[in-house]
Amino acid sequence: MIFSKVKGVLxxxxxxxxTQCPSSxxxxxxxxxxxxxxxxSPLDFEVRLGIAGKVVKRYSFLIGDPLMVGLSFGxxxxxKGGIAHDLRTDGRKxxxxxxxxxxxxxxxxxxxxxxxxxxxxxxxxxVKAELGKPNPSHPDKGxxxxxxxxxxxxxxxxxxxxxxxxxxxxxxxxxxxxLGGKSGAGAGIDLSSLSIxxxxxxxxxxIDGLVVSSDGNVLDALGAAxxxxxxxxxxxxxxxxxxxxxxEQPEVDVSDEEFLQFDTSGVGRHxxxxxxxxxxxxxxxxxxxxxxRQGRICGLTKRGGAGLDPxxxxxxxxxxxxxxxxxxxxxxxxxAAAEACDEDNEMxx
Amino acid sequence: MRDLxxxxxxxxxxxxxxxxxxxxxxxSKANSDASVxxxxxxxxxxxxxxxxxxxxxxxxxxxVATLCGVVERVxxxxxxxxxxxxxxxxxxxxxxxxxxxxxxxxxxxxxxxxQDAVLMxxxxxxxxxxxxxRTAIDELNMRSIFEESDVICAEVRGFQHDGCLHLQAxxxxxxxxxxGQLLTIPPYLVKKRKQHFHYLDEYGxxxxxxxxxxxWVGEHVETRxxxxxxxxxxxxxxxxxxxxxxxxDEAEETYTPPETRQNxxxxxxxxxxxxxxxxxxxxEVVVEIVKxxxxxxxxxxxxxxxxxxxxxxxxxxxxxxxLTKRR
Amino acid sequence: xxxxxxEGLRLDGRRPMEMRQLRGEIGVVSxxxxxxxxxxxxxxxxxxxxxxxxxxxRSQQLNDQALVRCEYSMAxxxxxxxxxxxxxxxxxxxxxxxxxxxxxxxxxxxxxxxSQIDIFVQVLQADGGTxxxxxxxxxxxxADAGIPMRDLVTSCSAGYLNGxxxxxxxxxxxxxxxxxxxxxxxxxxxxxxxxxxxxxxxMDTFENVMQLAIEGCKAVASYIREILLxxxxxxxxxxxx
Numbered sequence: 005m006i007f008s009k010v011k012g013v014l015x016x017x018x019x020x021x022x023t024q025c026p027s028s029x030x031x032x033x034x035x036x037x038x039x040x041x042x043x044x045s046p047l048d049f050e051v052r053l054g055i056a057g058k059v060v061k062r063y064s065f066l067i068g069d070p071l072m073v074g075l076s077f078g079x080x081x082x083x084k085g086g087i088a089h090d091l092r093t094d095g096r097k098x099x100x101x102x103x104x105x106x107x108x109x110x111x112x113x114x115x116x117x118x119x120x121x122x123x124x125x126x127x128x129x130x131v132k133a134e135l136g137k138p139n140p141s142h143p144d145k146g147x148x149x150x151x152x153x154x155x156x157x158x159x160x161x162x163x164x165x166x167x168x169x170x171x172x173x174x175x176x177x178x179x180x181x182x183l184g185g186k187s188g189a190g191a192g193i194d195l196s197s198l199s200i201x202x203x204x205x206x207x208x209x210x211i212d213g214l215v216v217s218s219d220g221n222v223l224d225a226l227g228a229a230x231x232x233x234x235x236x237x238x239x240x241x242x243x244x245x246x247x248x249x250x251x252e253q254p255e256v257d258v259s260d261e262e263f264l265q266f267d268t269s270g271v272g273r274h275x276x277x278x279x280x281x282x283x284x285x286x287x288x289x290x291x292x293x294x295x296x297r298q299g300r301i302c303g304l305t306k307r308g309g310a311g312l313d314p315x316x317x318x319x320x321x322x323x324x325x326x327x328x329x330x331x332x333x334x335x336x337x338x339x340a341a342a343e344a345c346d347e348d349n350e351m352x353x
Numbered sequence: 354m355r356d357l358x359x360x361x362x363x364x365x366x367x368x369x370x371x372x373x374x375x376x377x378x379x380x381s382k383a384n385s386d387a388s389v390x391x392x393x394x395x396x397x398x399x400x401x402x403x404x405x406x407x408x409x410x411x412x413x414x415x416x417v418a419t420l421c422g423v424v425e426r427v428x429x430x431x432x433x434x435x436x437x438x439x440x441x442x443x444x445x446x447x448x449x450x451x452x453x454x455x456x457x458x459x460x461x462x463x464x465x466x467x468q469d470a471v472l473m474x475x476x477x478x479x480x481x482x483x484x485x486x487r488t489a490i491d492e493l494n495m496r497s498i499f500e501e502s503d504v505i506c507a508e509v510r511g512f513q514h515d516g517c518l519h520l521q522a523x524x525x526x527x528x529x530x531x532x533g534q535l536l537t538i539p540p541y542l543v544k545k546r547k548q549h550f551h552y553l554d555e556y557g558x559x560x561x562x563x564x565x566x567x568x569w570v571g572e573h574v575e576t577r578x579x580x581x582x583x584x585x586x587x588x589x590x591x592x593x594x595x596x597x598x599x600x601x602d603e604a605e606e607t608y609t610p611p612e613t614r615q616n617x618x619x620x621x622x623x624x625x626x627x628x629x630x631x632x633x634x635x636x637e638v639v640v641e642i643v644k645x646x647x648x649x650x651x652x653x654x655x656x657x658x659x660x661x662x663x664x665x666x667x668x669x670x671x672x673x674x675x676l677t678k679r680r
Numbered sequence: 681x682x683x684x685x686x687e688g689l690r691l692d693g694r695r696p697m698e699m700r701q702l703r704g705e706i707g708v709v710s711x712x713x714x715x716x717x718x719x720x721x722x723x724x725x726x727x728x729x730x731x732x733x734x735x736x737x738r739s740q741q742l743n744d745q746a747l748v749r750c751e752y753s754m755a756x757x758x759x760x761x762x763x764x765x766x767x768x769x770x771x772x773x774x775x776x777x778x779x780x781x782x783x784x785x786x787x788x789x790x791x792x793x794x795s796q797i798d799i800f801v802q803v804l805q806a807d808g809g810t811x812x813x814x815x816x817x818x819x820x821x822x823a824d825a826g827i828p829m830r831d832l833v834t835s836c837s838a839g840y841l842n843g844x845x846x847x848x849x850x851x852x853x854x855x856x857x858x859x860x861x862x863x864x865x866x867x868x869x870x871x872x873x874x875x876x877x878x879x880x881x882x883m884d885t886f887e888n889v890m891q892l893a894i895e896g897c898k899a900v901a902s903y904i905r906e907i908l909l910x911x912x913x914x915x916x917x918x919x920x921x
Binding site: 379388391392393410412417419421435439468469516630632 | 713714731732733734743746788792793794795823824825826827828829830831832867868869905908909911912913914915916917918919920921
Binding site for chain 2: 074075076077078079081082084085086088089091092093094095096097100102103105338341
């Protein structure tokens with residue numbers, strides 16, 4: 005179909021001319037655009053104190069996708085109402101996760117890798133082990149570093165340096181949960197298992213995450229992907245005396261860590277897990293709790309500016325413990341299935 | 354073919370494959386050769402005069418496709434009907450869009466087209482319903498009609514001399530959409546029909562299948578006289594504010610009732626499943642899928658599980674085979 | 681070092697004129713208007729296309745054609761030795777430019793005036809021939825987004841080592857120091873749109889190597905056409921009437 009372009013002035017355009025009634029002629033009314041500030045700005049920057057007392061810059065997950073310029077009042081209210089009535093827009097209950105899809109061994113060059121999909125969120129994590137020198141202050145420990153990158157394929161605004169802020173936020177949240185304190189105590193990964201010769205050689209573990217597609221709850225997806233990638237990782241056992249690598253490939257010892265992200269809605273009384281992008285755009289604050297298999301908390305991050313009642317936070321953590329049990333089991337079976345599938349493929353090829 | 358990204362077990366993938374094979378065999382054989390990809394020759398009889406339509410170019414005396422799609426011939430016109438693509442507007446299409454900017458005398462809307470569409474203040478009925486010139490006061494009050502990020506429904510008016518795509522909303526049925534959710538699906542899955550507004554009275558919900566692939570599923574609104582309401586009640590922004598400051602109990606009362614919400618979410622999930630599978634979306638099919646999920650006693654979120662996808666594919670194969678038999 | 685053994689086999693067991701395994705998949709990023717994965721052996725690339733949509737930066741708007749933009753990025757884990765490179769280094773900028781120019785030549789930009797098309801390519805694994813894989817992935821993604829094009833663009837590289845022209849170099853062969861010729865063609869129009877070579881070659885050898893790369897591009901083109909046609913048929917029959 006080809007559109008015929010209408011030429012000439014249309015009747016509507018004539019109607020459109022400013023009226024000549026004297027009341028409105030002086031003074032000319034300013035355009036509405038300049039008078040009122042936009043109802044909601046898509047980016048919402050704020051500065052707040054981080055856990056360790058550092059100033060951390062945060063920003064909300066809502067980024068200016070043309071469709072995501074923001075939600076209308078009706079839609080926001082619908083989302084909030086759904087959370088209040090325990091029936092979210094996609095039919096989930098407040099504490100229901102989206103189906104998780106795990107694939108391991110996606111990056112053959114890495115020591116271990118995994119891809120995790122939750123709805124339209126799609127992330128890849130890879131683990132690479134390299135020989136390095138241990139830190140002089142901890143000669144008996146290896147080193148682990150975590151970096152996350154947000155690909156512009158996920159969101160055009162991540163182009164150039166646009167994704168850096170989110171990448172940093174995700175990296176630091178993961179580091180906090182997996183690497184423990186400065187001394188390395190309480191880390192999710194047993195750093196002493198990475199030591200080869202005390203003070204001389206150790207394994208440096210590089211964990212890289214890549215966000216390929218994002219539809220909310222990227223942090224949980226990354227946590228799950230890192231867990232799957234680590235369980236997929238095999239590091240050759242180096243015997244220094246024999247000066248040769250043996251065939252044994254012990255897996256890296258990792259205590260199980262789970263991330264749970266709770267988003268409190270604007271309503272403030274209810275909280276949800278595994279929020280979609282739309283829901284994240286409505287959350288006033290979020291708490292990410294990392295809980296291990298024993299039900300202990302390994303790390304915690306509160307995001308968003310709105311204040312939360314301490315009792316609500318404690319409540320969220322205890323619910324988190326409960327939900328994480330199910331999630332760990334679900335993830336374990338998914339990882340086992342993915343690994344079996346991976347091995348099948350290897351045998352086939 | 355695009356991966357559905359479901360974790361199907363062996364039995365489910367066999368069933369899905371079987372259903373899809375059945376669908377393939379049901380599709381009209383005549384059309385199977387009509388699929389072309391970019392740079393494929395389109396066979397035409399050059400002795401007849403032909404009109405080159407969309408998705409074709411002439412290259413060294415041959416007609417060549419510039420899109421992936423299906424060759425359609427209407428009398429002398431030969432064109433390629435694109436499948437997955439952004440929306441291509443046609444005059445009179447009913448669309449759903451989101452306001453992204455309030456500019457002087459106009460709203461700019463995102464409608465999944467290659468440019469933003471424009472809705473002039475003069476292209477819509479004024480809230481008081483009187484035909485008159487737009488005053489500066491009307492212009493100042495534009496935000497009380499639609500503001501940024503509102504979802505609205507309108508009709509394509511056509512390209513105007515300024516090169517922009519213009520919309521119009523000259524009927525009570527058009528206007529702001531509230532209390533519901535917006536879904537986006539590929540526009541080729543929406544069939545152009547006379548009726549795009551659907552009121553499913555048994556569920557008490559409205560479904561608007563916008564030709565641009567934006568689908569609104571929301572609470573039923575009796576008469577679409579929002580515009581009239583808005584002006585007579587200019588305090589709308591303040592009522593919004595009061596809603597925000599309302600106590601939780603009060604706010605809860607304005608929420609969609611749980612039953613209607615369940616129906617909205619069920620319908621939305623039916624549309625999500627159909628669009629992921631790539632099946633044409635009409636209100637009849639959607640209702641059928643909603644009924645299927647109710648008859649199976651499924652929770653709303655279980656509709657997005659692998660098993661339901663397989664069931665929907667089987668149902669669709671069954672439906673289409675019945676349709677061909679009846680013919 | 682011997683890159684072709686006396687039996688005429690390369691390090692990875694291929695014959696000199698043999699291409700690595702190709703794999704293409706359409707629709708991997710659900711939110712994008714078009715997306716695809718393209719693999720050439722161990723090289724794996726994701727391309728996502730957003731648009732044609734309203735120009736984000738109004739000053740860049742073109743009134744008679746679409747604005748085409750491209751960004752190339754490499755994942756930290758994509759190379760054998762893990763490196764953390766800053767975004768937008770020279771190499772990425774150059775490849776972004778090459779991809780943009782190559783794709784722009786094929787897109788019928790005049791049909792989408794005042795709009796913007798973004799092509800994002802993300803390298804997941806780099807094992808030689810990333811530029812070729814990126815161009816092939818971008819072609820698939822653009823076709824998936826339903827953007828009108830004059831022709832498909834396909835690309836392949838060829839090199840010259842141990843006195844033998846080799847098709848589709850992998851990383852080891854690429855870094856061996858021999859010539860590396862990357863060619864991009866419009867297969868239907870039979871025109872070369874991209875030609876890059878490093879190192880030096882005899883004039884007549886170059887002709888052979890380039891011809892080999894062009895043959896490679898044609899093989900890629902027929903594979904891409906197959907995928908697209910299969911995808912189109914699937915979409916059509918699933919849609920039904």
